Amino acid sequence: MNTCSNQRRTKKNERALLLLALTCTVLFLAGVASSQIYLPPPPPEPSEYGKVVLDQFSSNSPGGVVFDHWLHRSKFTCRLCHVDIGFAMQAKATGIQAASNREGFHCGSCHDGKRLYDGKPIFAACGDTSADKQCDRCHSLGKTGVRHYEYKAFVARFPKAYYGVDWQAAERSKAIKPVDFLEGVSLRKNHIEKRRDFTIKAGLPFVQPIVFSHQKHSVWNGCELCHPEIFPTAKKEAVSFSMYMNFDGRQCGACHRKVAFPLNNCGHCHPLGPEWIG
Ligand code: HEC
Ligand code: HEC
Ligand code: HEC
Ligand code: HEC
Ligand code: HEC
Ligand code: HEC
Numbered sequence: 011m012n013t014c015s016n017q018r019r020t021k022k023n024e025r026a027l028l029l030l031a032l033t034c035t036v037l038f039l040a041g042v043a044s045s046q047i048y049l050p051p052p053p054p055e056p057s058e059y060g061k062v063v064l065d066q067f068s069s070n071s072p073g074g075v076v077f078d079h080w081l082h083r084s085k086f087t088c089r090l091c092h093v094d095i096g097f098a099m100q101a102k103a104t105g106i107q108a109a110s111n112r113e114g115f116h117c118g119s120c121h122d123g124k125r126l127y128d129g130k131p132i133f134a135a136c137g138d139t140s141a142d143k144q145c146d147r148c149h150s151l152g153k154t155g156v157r158h159y160e161y162k163a164f165v166a167r168f169p170k171a172y173y174g175v176d177w178q179a180a181e182r183s184k185a186i187k188p189v190d191f192l193e194g195v196s197l198r199k200n201h202i203e204k205r206r207d208f209t210i211k212a213g214l215p216f217v218q219p220i221v222f223s224h225q226k227h228s229v230w231n232g233c234e235l236c237h238p239e240i241f242p243t244a245k246k247e248a249v250s251f252s253m254y255m256n257f258d259g260r261q262c263g264a265c266h267r268k269v270a271f272p273l274n275n276c277g278h279c280h281p282l283g284p285e286w287i288g
Contacts, residue, residue, distance in 0.1 A: 050257050052288035053272040056080070056174030057161035060269040062101045063151060067108070074151030077117075079269050081159055083177065084168075085127065087190045088269075089232035094196040095119045099235070099264060108136035117148070119195050127189075172275055172286045202228055210251055218282050231265075240264045 053059055060079030068074055082091070091097050095116070098104045104116065111118035112135070120127070123134030133144040146156035168186070169179040180186045190196075205224035212219055227236070240261065243249055249261070256263035256273055266273050276283035 049287060050267075050273045052274060053173065056165075059174060059272070064102060064106060065151060066102055066105075068149060072145050072149040073153065075148045076150050077148075078159075078161075080161060080175070081164065083188065083269070084164075084180070084186045085189060087188045087232075088230050088235060088265075090188075090190055090192060090196065093232045093234045094192060099239075111135040112137065119192065121148075125192075171271065173272060177271075202232065204228075208246065211247075213250075213252065218280055220279050221281070 057080070060083075062077040062079075063074055064077060065074030092099060096104075097116070106116040110116045111121065114122055117135045120132050121135040123131055123137065125132050133147060135148060136145075146153055147158065150156050165175050168175045169183065170176060171179070177186070181188070205228050207221065207223045207225055209219040209221050237244070241249055251261060255261045256266065259267050262279070263273060266279075271278055274286055274288035276287055277285040
């Protein structure tokens with residue numbers, strides 16, 4: 011009787027120990043997994059951030075095209091290109107071609123040799139080879155010395171953040187004045203309605219709510235860049251936000267992984283988070 015209950019007790023102890031070991035392993039693995047989930051890989055050099063290579067039709071001749079967000083976002087709003095002109099929010103998804111450019115769409119909406127920026131005509135895309143010597147300014151992949159703009163010299167006069175240019179500070183100090191209207195392409199419309207800012211409640215108890223400026227984002231992006239594709243909702247708290255979705259390039263990550271300040275800048279969204287990880 012006595013031995014029997016002793017045996018039962020050791021069995022119980024064994025089981026308890028096993029459970030403890032199992033719990034520890036699960037917790038350890040969860041720790042490793044979450045440290046990977048919450049630690050994004052560091053982004054590329056700021057000069058490479060937001061760079062789009064277009065080489066679906068031109069890789070043989072005249073060579074792939076390099077499009078830089080750092081240059082264009084200093085001159086135009088996201089909304090102008092991604093809503094009015096209609097570029098996709100995904101590299102190579104628009105299907106830009108020499109013909110569409112020549113007809114005045116896509117890059118050709120601006121790069122037509124006539125439209126003025128700062129009083130000077132913007133060099134033309136995919137025009138007549140014999141007459142135009144500017145092809146390599148766009149068809150620059152793998153070539154050196156063909157571009158007029160170089161990242162370091164161009165951003166030298168802009169305020170800097172933890173990572174590259176502080177674009178909001180540049181806008182505030184009027185170092186940049188992004189154009190939001192393109193004659194003949196944009197429609198004249200009423201001013202973008204004001205949106206109230208709100209906080210995004212955290213799913214985890216230890217994570218502070220996030221302050222999201224609906225108003226500022228509307229000015230940069232218009233409504234259409236977020237609704238309905240990225241955030242299908244017209245109701246508050248309908249979206250289930252998560253950091254995993256962000257790292258996967260959805261939700262906030264649709265922009266904050268590729269063009270707007272990168273996700274490694276935790277503190278910029280999470281007020282009590284570290285300024286920079288990566
Ligand atoms: C002068 C036009 C222009 C401006 C201004 C512009 N974009 Fe883009 N963007 C493009 C083009 C062109 C592409 C590539 C589309 C394609 O390849 O089909 C692109 C692609 C993107 C992508 C996908 C990148 C990838 O690697 O998949 C994101 C995200 C994006 N833009 C966000 C923004 C945000 C945010 C802003 C404002 C801060 C902005 N863009 C301003 C033209 C522009
Ligand atoms: C909303 C207008 C607009 C659109 C759309 C646009 N650009 Fe530009 N782009 C400009 C302006 C303005 C400049 C500056 C021109 C200058 O200073 O000569 C520029 C400059 C450039 C440069 C810099 C060239 C150099 O010598 O460094 C490249 C490359 C370029 N654009 C490629 C593209 C490509 C590729 C597309 C389409 C995918 C495109 N752009 C769409 C307005 C635009
Ligand atoms: C403002 C930027 C820009 C300039 C300047 C430019 N191109 Fe293009 N071109 C593009 C883009 C973007 C594509 C599509 C790239 C791709 O996906 O392969 C393209 C594609 C092409 C193609 C591939 C065939 C096709 O049907 O799309 C040819 C050929 C071409 N361009 C010729 C030229 C020539 C010749 C010049 C100089 C007279 C020139 N381009 C100047 C942006 C430009
Ligand atoms: C562009 C804004 C943005 C940046 C930058 C950002 N986060 Fe988040 N984060 C969010 C949003 C939105 C949520 C979902 C709402 C919430 O839970 O607070 C979130 C949620 C979280 C959560 C709660 C669990 C979850 O998945 O919902 C953790 C933990 C977290 N983030 C950690 C980080 C860390 C670590 C970094 C830096 C490496 C970071 N975040 C950078 C926007 C951001
Ligand atoms: C950068 C992305 C972004 C832009 C740009 C944006 N929104 Fe939103 N919007 C959101 C997010 C995120 C939510 C919250 C969704 C949730 O809580 O489920 C939201 C919620 C809403 C809601 C429901 C809550 C409310 O405030 O009434 C409406 C309506 C709305 N947006 C309209 C607009 C309009 C109109 C514009 C343009 C003036 C706009 N949004 C621009 C991201 C954006
Ligand atoms: C359509 C593109 C887009 C989406 C989606 C987006 N953002 Fe942004 N966000 C921007 C741009 C552009 C800026 C300007 C700063 C920059 O480019 O680095 C910005 C700036 C911010 C800022 C600083 C603004 C301030 O108030 O000072 C915060 C915080 C922020 N985003 C949080 C978020 C969160 C949280 C989400 C998801 C709910 C989100 N963003 C989704 C484009 C976007």
